[in-house]
Amino acid sequence: MATQNDNTSAFRYVDWITVSIYVILVIAGVVSIYAASYDYDHASIFSFSEFSGKQLRWVGLSFILGFIILLVDYRIFETYAYPMYFLMLILLAVTIVIAPDVKGSRSWLVFGPVSMQPAEFAKTTTALALAKLFSGYNFVLNAKGSNYLRALLIIFVPILLILAQQETGSALAYLALFFVLYREGMSGLVLLAALGAVIIFVVAVKFTETMILGMPSGEFAVMIMTMCAVVCMLAVYCRQYIVARNVLAWFVTAVLATFIADWCGIELPGIYVMIGIIVGACLYILYATLHAPAKRLLLTVAFAIIAVGFLFSVNFVFQNVLQKHQQNRILVALGIKEDPKGAGYNVNQSVIAIGSGGMTGKGFLNGTQTKLKYVPEQHTDFIFCTIGEEEGFMGTTLVLLLYVTLILRIISIAERQPTTFARIYAYCVASYLMFHLMINVGMVIGLCPVIGIPLPFFSYGGSSLWGFTILLFILLRLDASRREHHAY
């Protein structure tokens, strides 16, 4: 077992590449915040009354925090993973009750002049708890259903609490942990299904203008996509080539026949005809199970039914479950709605800011969109705009490259961990970072709906910076001790 002395040796084995990227990102963040909140009669970057000055203070404290974490005995993270997780759940719950209402959200705990957002720290405890669960003796995710249940419980309890705080963005970030479940054995079909659901949703919501066979073209497209997917699954996944061929022939003939009938002026209830065609195919596949391995064929049938069912629920969910502003954000992101003054204002202005940067940008402190406050939230969620406007395409790609390098580095760290605990934890960190990067940058460049989550290490805000710093430095601490596990 390691001696007390080994704790200081953490510095010898700490992964300096990760630390360097972290420091670069944090410093670049402060500089960008300075640029974003720069005013013409502005003081210096170090002025504590300004965002950049405050952020600098947070950065200084983060460095100290990181340093302290590296000094801590790495075992306490594993040992106290559950207690910390539960404490954080209590804190999240308490926050709902005692937090003041800030623009409809109750997620900030206020201590005099300092506020903090527990949701940012709960990411770490959730990751630790998940890692702890997986590192249990002989724990194999796929071994039994109750393992899934426990993992999902760990992920969804904080999500529900944070949703109750009206912080949808922060809550969604926990979905990133599904990457970890996938890495640890969850069927890739779940991710594919999620991807499929997103595609069906987007297509069904986006293409409602034109009609084909008496149904919106989006719904028609989903039907055709479902048919193609079924044929592909039969061929590639089930390896039932004859069944696949027959089903394909049935689809092509039936759909063409429908078109010809429609063209001849026979009015058909298109949507039911299409459903009929798919149901027909399903019945045939069920018949085929009598002669072939049933499981995968049944899954294919299930897929077809779920896809069609999902299509019908999309409209219902969209109209009745989502709130008005969420609907708008989605419609704007999909380019269905032009609303440059309302829901689309932020995105419109941020796209202008980034687009106006050109190849090399307007130069530091020369951005007009950000300086003149055309982009709202430019020092927090929309900080990427400042890079885009002032440093141009060179700046934005460089920043993306830094993040990609960091995430790849963390994945490589994860894979070199001797313990399941450390590996799971590292994957959690990589997943969170991936999710934040994709959503935040996607939102700023107008590809994703506006979901208010920060760009890690970059955006202004002590809670976010500290949350990510703790997250990352615990990983570094675990990694630095990876050589001490020869005793297993």
Add this chain to the structure above:
Amino acid sequence: MRKDYKLEKRKYVIIGFLLVIVAIYVVRLFNLQVADDKYKAFADNNAFMRKTQYPSRGLMFDRNGELVVYNQPAYDMMMIPRDVQPFDTIDFCNTLEITREQFDKRIADMKDTRKNPGYSSYTPQKFITQLSAQDYGRLQEKLYRFPGFFIQKRILRQYNYPAAANVLGNIREVSPKDIENDDYYSRGDYTGDLGVEKSYEEYLRGHKGMEILIRNAYGRIQGRYEDGAHDISPKSGKNLTLSLDIGLQQYAESLMVNKIGAVVAIEPKTGEILAMVSSPTYDPKLLIGRERGNNYNMLVQDADHPLFDRALMGAYPPGSTFKPGQGLILLQEGIIDLNTMYPCSHGFISGGLRVGCHGHGSPLPLKPALQTSCNAFFCWGFKNMVDRRSKYGSSANAFEVWKNHLVQLGYGYRLGVDLPGESRGFIPNAKFYDKVYGENRWSANTIISVSIGQGEVLATPLQIANLCATIANRGYFITPHVVKAIEDTVMPAELLQERHPDIDKRYFSDVAEGMRMAVTGGTCRLANLPGIEVAGKTGTAQNPHGKDHSAFIGFAPYDNPQIAVCVYVENAGFGATYGVPIGSLVIEKYLTGKISPERKYIETRMLESNTKIFRGNTK
């Protein structure tokens, strides 16, 4: 420690997913930032407010350096509808001293694209134009409360003398057509209308400047872009020195009060117009500022048409003022010499045709004929020329020769004065008569009245004055013009060139002598000034509008002419009754600076007389 190597491969799926997404983002960023330029323009439109800076318009001085036209500031209240945020409308209306209804109407008018075709919520729109300095002062303190509104400084004209409106012109807002024709203009600009303001617009207007201001998302101005490094400072328009003598102009205008007609005075040596009166005239101040529209309509509707510059737009029968020109042509063509005498038996009688004349000796040669304004002499001369087929082949050919001489003398075409709207008058050619009477079916007798400046012949007072100046110069003229000098600019050459009609100089001296005799002992005796040798010629022109027009041309001093004048008073009777007194007073005033006591009664009579009452059926 377990490690599932099959599962480890899943990291490639995760890495692949990350790389695909990031690649999509990089492509999107490339499209936004590098491939597409429009965002730069959007950002600039957001951030930069380009504020036009209007140059000060060139001033106008008279020939003696008196300031005649200058600038006064005015303030337009502009708004950019997109930038307007909710504000206290009541406070706003009170500050501007308008009612809520006026406010609403103004906004509605502005947004009405029929009344305001260039409306856009992104560009500055005129809310209220031409605020006074007081309104401006009151407003300036409060302006910050009304985001989206700002003040645009403008230049309006101001006039030191209530005179010469027809020469000076005025300024008006540009029309959509002006903007189409000239890139310089944008909506709301001012341009010269009528007079020198119009013809010298390009010199007077200067060059607009531009100030680039930085505007934040709330519409507030944050300062100048790069401390004004990209600003363009406005360049003032050129000052003009007019050839007018504003004192003489005012005096001539006062003599023309209650009369309809024109006075043109030219400095013969230079072609500079000393005074150019069109009566009735108006105060140029009427066409300044917010009342311009109403006053302009009033002037347009006035039955006497004050906006019609009779001095250069009015085409009148020149009457007997035409005779000196006739004398020149007859001498040049060798139809007469100084000894040729024609009979006058109280008129010209030829084959049943009779043109009346008045009592004087008969027969008589050219100079006495000019002295007494004998109709018969010029009728005979004209007849001898036009009907001399031995020389010209036909009446038509002879008439063409006659017409060409008149064109050389400045009739029948525009002289090219540096003012807009000049009329060319009318000198018929042979084709004209061929059309009226048929080819070879007319002769001198058919058209005899043109020989005494009646009939089809029409000339502007400017053309008549110019002929007088040509005689004063004994054989040449310079295109009359009203601008003597442009600041820092060489005058256009065509305004300084001598133009020599194809008539021998000596004949001009002969005709001048005849005109001198008319003053010393003929029709213009009232113009015989003490100590100044004046030469002149009266004119009495029949017309279809009532009483005869009264006309006079004259120049002085006889040997070194400083001034040539044409006076033309509509429906005022004999040339000697109004033309001669007014012309002689203008000459005397210009040459001596005062009116001699023994002639004061003439001045009083002219100032007090009213010939409008003689105006006949104007149709």
